[in-house]
Amino acid sequence: MTHAKIRELQRHAWQQPQAYWSQAAAAIDWITPPKEVFQPQPFGLGQWFPGASLNTCYNAVDRHVEAGRGEQVAIHTVSAMTNSASAMTYLELQQQVARFAGGLVRLGVGKGDRVVIYMPMVTETAIAMLACARIGAIHSVVFGGFAASELASRIDDATPKLVVSASCGIEPSGVVPYKPLLDEALTLCQHKVANTILLQRPQYQGELQVGRDHLWQQVMADAEPVACVQVDANDPLYILYTSGTTGKPKGVVRDNGGHAVALAWSMKAVYNIEAGDVFWAASDVGWVVGHSYIIYGPLLVGATTLLYEGKPVTPDAGIFWRIIEEYQVNAFFTAPTAIRAIKRADSEGKGLAGVDLQCLKALYLAGERCDPDTLEWAQRQLKVPVIDHWWQTETGWPICANPLGIAPIEVKPGSPGLAVPGYMVEVLDELGQPLPVDTQGAIAIKLPLPPGTLTGLWNNPERLQSGYLSHYPGYYVTGDAGYFDDDGYLYVMGRVDDVLNVAGHRLSTGRFEEVLCSHTAVAEAAVIGVDDALKGQLPLGLVVLKQGQELDLDAVKAELIASVREQIGAVAAFKLVTVVEKLPKTRSGKILRGTMRKLASGQAVALPATIDDPQALELVHQALAKMGLVTSAQPWLAQPSSVSG
Structure with a gap:
């Protein structure tokens, strides 16, 4: 395995981005083809494919029907919670999306309007997202079951014209009613929503408010199908909220043009998936993984995607493997958490007995750092490449990976691999200078970011600057810390913030x-x-x-x-x-969270020079020992340091 091809593509993408991404853009059907690939902006992120126009829904659905592949399954929906499954072809998906888009238009939703989607993992969620894209509306999916106050804060920020919801979600613990949470959120928020659309599920019937709430089935019955509208490449496709250090949600904005180009490119380059293949990302549409690799990525390239309602070990630890076999999944994407849960319940891999996984080409892991033990266990059990890769809500697609569709590289447990072409990743010290190999620092990406990454934060340009761009001028700050090894593999060690x-x-x-x-x-x-x-x-x-x-x-x-x-x-x-009796703080009143985190992980900590009351750390250590998180006899105080903590 050689790095030479990846290195060459990295250089090409960085030194000649116009040529590199112009070639990638050829995979997308444009209404107005791009004449310019990238337009820089002072003190900003710049724009990809300015002046071009397209429709993301057309690229994800309609063009596959027009190409004669309407009878191919677009979405398998599998629910371990209801023990049910269904399949929808590209032709059926086109018809459903066009009709629901007509229903949105009938309720006054148009290009540029926001629609909040608060849904479980059902086919209708994908239909609602694609219907928004079809008419140029901006969707904002909120993780189903989020507390009413959290939903309200997102509604207030996005100011949607309409909310689409379901009556309930279903978890292993039982039915989770969504409609009461939605009703409470709509009372809490300042922004007034005129209309909601509710999908009634048989497990729980939500109570309708006359005049405001409309049944999904009735909306579909009353609607006329509508065609795809033309949108500019830089028009927003969606807003996805992610928590920030202030507690106020940040609305990451994704555009239409760069998003379509990057995701289509990544499906082949990173995941080695093409038209007709089956791809399963066992995530939720409330997360960026659900947006990028349950809905848009697979459909943009004409693959079959799998939408799953359930957990890794419900009803048992073999459920994932049986689904992969039944639906002939070629690449599977899940979080290390899921594999750890399966490993804990079935360490010997008995759930794999009698299951034929010859269809599976690779397992992809992302979402948090994958520990080597988990990766190696999965490799032994599945006997396929297990690919750890790293990216963020803000980037929308992988920053570092093992690009199986270009040139597979050696798997190094603990590392998500090499920087993906388009990303110039560096590890910086506090002054913004690149650090040598094997030296941990702040992970940053040199601007410009590639297409498909965030174009801004919804209604908050100041926070974009302060949160991502101003700390190291000329760089996007990831907020993660890590280091490179001699081969250029990145090791992501954790967050640098709270x-x-x-x-x-x-x-x-x-x-x-x-x-x-x-x-x-x-x-x-x-x-x-x-x-x-x-x-x-x-x-x-x-x-x-x-x-x-x-x-x-x-x-x-x-x-x-x-x-x-x-x-x-x-x-x-x-x-x-x-x-605890008191919290350890600096003299200026800053709580020493970093020091306490180290203490809780069993590390010896240096007493910060600026600490106000050293006894506070001892009290925290005693409390941690009482909880069984550390041992009381364990030495925890290292030599004094001038570090402020």
Whole structure:
């Protein structure tokens, strides 16, 4: 295996981006073909394919029908929760999308309007997303089951004309009613939504509000199919919210043109998938993986995609493997969390007995750092390449990977591979200077970013600058830390900020702390991530209680856990909370979260020179030991340091 071909493509994409991406753009059907590939902008990200026009829905659906492949299955929908499955061909998908798009138009939705989609993993979710793209509306998918307050904050930011929802989702724990959460969110938010469309599921019937709520089935019955509209390459396709360090959601904006070009290119280059192949990303459409590689990526290249409602070990640890065999999946994409759950339930791989996986060419892992043990276990069990790769909501497609469709390279457990052509990745020190190999620093990407990456943050250009572009001028800051080895492989070691990664969900510590501090007994709180073998990280709440109160501490902890579940959602997996007398801080009042994170992971920490009260760290260590997260006898204080923590 050689790196030479990848190195050559990296150089070509960086030195001659116009020629490189012009060639990639030939895979897309344009209404107005691009005459210019990239237009830089001072102090910004620039624009890809300015002046060109297209329609993303046409490229993902209609053109495959016109090419004579309308009878090919476009979407398999499989639910382990309801023990059901269905298939929809490209022709059927075209008809359904065109009709639902007509229903949106009938309810007053037009080009540039926003539509919030709050749905489970059902075929109608894909139809709603593609219908928005068909008419030039901007969709914003919110993870189904998110707490009402979180949904409300996204509605207020996106100011949608309409919300599409389902009556419920279904989890292993039971039915999760969505409609009451939606109703509560619509009462909480300042922005008033005139219309909603509700898909009633048999497991739970939502109550309709006359005049505002419209049944999906009725909307479809009343609608006339509409054609694809022309949109500019730089018109937004969608907004996808991700938590930031402030707790206020950031709306990542994706364009139409660059997005279509990059995803179509990546399907072959990274995942080695072409028209007629079957691709399964076991994720959720509320995440960027669902947008890029359940809906748009596979459909743009004419592949068959699989939409799955369920969990990795429900009903048992062999469910993924049986689905791969039944639907002849060629490439499978999931999170390391899922593989860890399967490994925990079935370490000997008994669920693979009698399952024929000859169809499977590779397993792809992303969402959080993949530990070598998990990768190697999957390789042994599946006997196919297991490809760790790394990217973000903001980039929309892989930054570093093993590009199986171009030239496979050696798999190095612990690394997501080489920089994908189009990304100039560097590891920088605090002054913005590139660091030598094997030296950890901040991972940044030299501007311009390739097509398909974020074009901005919705209604927040200042936050784009402060959050991503101003720290290292000329670079996009990923917020992750890591290092390169001698072969150019990147090792991503974790976040440099205070955003937790819980089973692929990026959750703001600030948001947790806001909820904890709203409790009447709590004076202040800090939330840190502690390592977890299954979910990557779990949030740990350290709370300082107000003085002079007689409290049942167990009751307070239970109330705090319930409050986080209600206001952030079950995805937070918040179960660890303890009371401490004081929090370690600098003299300026900054809570030493980084120092506490190290303490909780069992590392010896240096006493920061700027610490206000050294005893506070000892108290935190005692609390961690009481919870069983560290051992009380373990030495934890290293030599004094001038580092501020």
